[in-house]
Amino acid sequence: MNKPFAITLDVGTSLVNKTGSWRTERPVYVDRLPPCNNACPAGENIQQWLYLAEEGNYEQAWREIVKHNPMPACMGRVCYHPCEDFCNRARLDTAVSIHSVERFLGDLAIRNNWRVKPDAPSTGRHVLVVGAGPSGLSAAYHLARMGHRVTIYEAGPWAGGMMRFGIPKYRLPRDVLDAEIRRITDLGVTIKLNHKVADLDQTMRSEKFDAVFLAVGAHLAKRAYIPAGDAGKILDALQLLRGVEAGDQPLLGRRVLIYGGGNTAMDVARSAKRLGASEAIVVYRRTREKMPAHDFEVREAEEEGVMFKWLSTIKAESEGKFTVEKMKLDDKGKPQPTGEFETMEADSCVLALGQDVDLSFLSRVTGLTITDGVVEVGPDMMTGRRGVFAGGDMVPAERTVTVAIGHGKKAARYIDAFLRDTTYTPASKHEVAKFENLNTWYYTDAPATVQPALDAARRISNFEEVVGGLDESNALFEARRCLSCGNCFECDNCFGVCPDNAVIKLGPGKRFEFNYDYCKGCGMCSTECPCGAIRMEPETI
Amino acid sequence: MFEVRIHGRGGQGVVTAAELLSIAGFEEGFWAQAIPSFGSERMGAPVVAFCRLNECEIRSREPITSPDAVIIQDPTLLHQVKVFEGLSPGGYVLINSSRSLDQLGIGEFVDKLPRGHAACLPATELALRHVGRPVPNAALLAGLCAITGRLKPASIEAAIRRKFKGEVGEKNVAAAREAFAMFANVEVKEGARAHAQAV
């Protein structure tokens, strides 16, 4: 058509007008560190696996977890999920129940028998791991995936460490634990049970280990001095829990005192109920608010009928009568004795005051530094002795299973570098995605799903798992509650809200690009990005 | 050229009368021109229309100021409007009235016209009887034919039928025919002061 001059124009011709020249600020896509990832002791990329899970890519999601953590089914149960404490969603409604999704994925993997394979060819190097607890298993797993041969020496009859001896079955069913350990051995890791390392140097020499990772944990119960008429009435928590694990029926009696305020105290109190005690009373020197045990453990214990005696210390025992001194908190929140005493009758008392590391086998290893009963390690998890690395409860750190798993991973990376004679440099961290970076308007109101729980009456009669798993729809729901803080999740908002069509959508999984030829720098994409993945930066003039 | 001026009131069909006359003229092969001179007048206001008949093309479009015939649809206009202004000395006058020219008080004026050039016709009565509504045009145009002899009754009837289809047309034709008959009865051409009486 011969179009009338200037009256009729061809469509879409304004593309020659590059309005990008108007811009004084430019949007850039950024990746910020999600607070959950930042908080995860195991260094999991939580947001990423939630992203995969919310689309139903469960296996991919699981594989994302096991890049960092070999035991999702266990961790989904026993991790105290600091990730959830930092979850930005908590400020919107409630935190994403990350652990329950992890558990769902972990269970699914067990059910479907998903396996992992080494990611690298065999290096021919051989690493000794001492201790088959979470830290040792984690290190062994990662090293194996890196192509190294790994042998774990475990002094006890079972692998699992504190996961087995410290955590009751009702929190971590043993078939789950066994399945995840089996996945590690299937990867090629050898576990030698009942194999105590007496002389590390000798063992390394004789077996030609190229490196060693020490992860013996902290299995010596701390004791408090309690003059007792009947020493048999006082036992420690590990002793009790280990006995239960071995199938013993420790004689606790009807009325049991548990002395301590940590998670172990809760585990003991709840186990005591299951072992037939009609009264389990936690005696703690401070208040509930000051108690180190996690709130959910306390809550579940209360539901099961565990009682608490706050601001009290046990001073002595005589003929089933425990002398208890009342405490008061000073200005700094520390308990101070009051000189007021009372008497509590009980059939037994379990001390849950913490554990120490059994360092005896290291006594002849030179170069180690031991401070406050734990082995000093550098940022690379290496001890003062070259080639000897350590992690878990035996090094200075918070003593949780997840921290231990993280230590294992971290140590494995440095051990790998050590073996390859290279340097491992951790990736620099992005800035943390703050709640203020988000545009929460776009998130649907969706409070967390409540995991099913056994009712209290049924719980205390056996060691069945208390907290149930999510079914698939619930797990999806939870996964989809993730705000994807700081990282593009392809919601298309930038693509949609740009008045200048200056955002290019690259297709599924490929995110977006700005077309700076047309972007006028209005900033709408940045304001309307739900997850704070776009930053406006001044144009250089 | 034969020029007719029609006086009436809005709503009485003055314009239609001129149009009918022009159609009748056209039917007989004349060049005819009907022009209303109306505007924003409403029902009841005095209005005027013109009709020219000619042997050849009519080019001029000025209003008719010196008519050859004047039709007055409403005798009440006689004393309000200069209905006879410019009427040629040999012109014709036809008034819609059941009264006589003398009774209308214009006997003296029409006496100046040639004999038989002025008449009254109770056209509204005829219309009411035949058509059922006070539309005097058909009868008046028949009367004009009768007193002027300019057009044939058949042409008027044809024009009426062109303008009004079906029953309405026929009723108007009936009114026109009776008007003719009335003039035939009183032989208006013989008397200057003819007065067509209803039979």
Next chain:
Amino acid sequence: MSGPQRVKFYQTGTFTVGNRLLDVSVRSVQSDRSRNNSLNSGHRACQGCGEALGARYALDAAMRAVNGKLVVANATGCLEVFSTPYPESSWRVAWLHSLFANAAAVGTGMAAAMRVKGRHDVRVIAQGGDGGTVDIGFACLSGMFERNDDVLYICYDNEAYMNTGVQRSSATPAAARTATTPAVGDQPGNVFGQGKNVPLIAMAHGIPYVATASVCDLRDLEYKVEKAMGFHGARYLHVHVPCPLGWGCDTGDTLKVARLAAESGLFPIFEAEYGEITGRRAIRKRVPVDDYLRMQSRFAHLFKGRGDPARVAMIQAIADRNIRRFGLVSEGAPA
């Protein structure tokens, strides 16, 4: 509101432009890489222009709804000026601009032409700003409604004459400062008049479909465009499109300010069929009008110094009345 699909269980529900978890057929038009881009890049609208965005939203949705068989009449105004300076056009639809006041009538003409040419597949949209719709183009608009011509008229309401430099229109809200309603004297800004609610006036014509929408709720807007294209006869869609320049807000806050207008109740979002209200978009997180007003320098005089709480209260009363009148807060929802 029966409205767009409300999906549960998704981290962003359906508030965002895209949602990869939805079935492709129910994803928004704007999330589609092959969307029409009816208003293309390179147009000369200001940074953060709500009208440019609204027009692309609406026309892209219409293009999808009618399978590309669309012709558009456009009134004079910002939208026309910034999109078609010779020799470039930003439009990717068959588009005609005639005059300021006549878009509705031009639309009527196009619809008549399509009918008589037997092009029953081709649908017509007429569009303009608030000036070209509620003021100068109002007569043509009403005529189009009254005849029930097969045209969807879309008004992009940015509440003043922005093209000519921010003068008051009859869509300018009370107390707003414009170039012709300065913030001086006893009655600063625009008067508290009776208002001129063209959607309600449109409803009074009894036409098949009337709706309000906002650029802050894309899915609602797309749903309404699609719904409107499902009707034949006269239809009216009134879209709230903030103007950062005229309203005095940050260019990146266009949608935010639009959202606050809706969430405060100052801009009620509803739909009506044949003169009866059939749906409303419930307020999700109700905010006081202060939140909305404070974002915009056109209302700055209401907060300067000791402020003007009386006038702010009057504006709040308008919002409250809208909420009552249109039922914008559902029972039991947090107020």
Next chain:
Amino acid sequence: MLRQCEGSQAVAEAIGLCRPQVICAYPITPQTHIVEGLGALVKSGALANCEYINVESEFAAMSVAIGASAAGARAYTATASQGILYMAEAVYNAGGLGLPIVMTVGNRSIGAPINIWNDHTDSMALRDAGWIQLFAEDNQEAVDLHIQAFRLGEELSLPVMVCMDGFILTHAYERVDIPTQEQVDQFLPPYEPRQVVDPDNPVTIGAMVGPEAFMEVRYLAHAKQLRALELIPELAAEFKQKFGRDSGGLIRSYRADDAETIVVGLGSVNGTIKDVVDEMRNEGIKIGGVSICSFRPFPTAALSTALGRAQRIITIEKSLSVGIGGNVSHNLRMALPDRNTTVYTVIAGLGGRPITRASLKKVFRSALDGLLEPVSFLDLNLPVVQRQLERERLERRTGPAAEAILRDLNTLPAAVH
């Protein structure tokens, strides 16, 4: 077929034969009978495949026509007087966009004071809107010009205004030959637009054009009008060949070849002028007439030839360019370069004032005698205006002039009582 019928009815039937596809109508005296006639044709089905839109204003009428035409339909409307001013913006727009809309203007004066009768002020007010303006001399020509107008407009992609005098033509019953559908179809092919709003081949029409191209756009519109100067006579010739009669063209001369005095007019007044020319020729005066059919484009060259050796030219103008005199004479001087011809402007017939043969003859004679003022007003009641001018000289607040004049004319009491 020859018919005795009203001009408006004839025009309506002619328009119908042109197969318009969209008709937009808003009533205004004296155009109403045309659009009523068309409404009946559409309603009865006699005019098939046509949308008849009853709009709410003239502005909407032209706007609907713009939309329809741009979308590829043959569009028609009609108006008059205040109506064309009310649609003025859209009239210019259609011209600027080059949309071949045909519009009948039943010429009528423009108020205030409000007046419904004929003159040419309305068309003249829009003479520069980029439309072709054709003036019909009688109802036969009005019919014929409409048929030519569609052909002309669509060929050039320009809108065409057919002007016919209100009442004098629109309401006059005359003998008119209405062509057959076959004849019209042979002359006027279906509309093939030069630009069209079509989703299958989308374009942007009506872009904003800045200083860099606006002059060129205007020049091209001008060039199209100049092209019309060739096309109008061509179409008139083809029309004569197909329909057997002279109609349209740029101008028509009447006994002007040897005329020393030539009277120039637009529209129906030419008939009256011809009668006067005949009378005066009979008296031995070398007088003739030239009727301008195409006022836009203005037929400068054709007039230059036609006005030949005339010594004096008298334009009879039905519009007043207030403050200078006549539009026609003003334009006409462009056709008379370097000549000593005297051009008299006679403003006549404003607001329906009858233009009588007697008055014309008087004014022609006065021109022949060299007594005519360069600009004069036919049959102006001089005493009345002089009295009013005197009043205004004496007194600041004389009240409304029109009322005062009516009082002088002694017609006001009749209207009051």
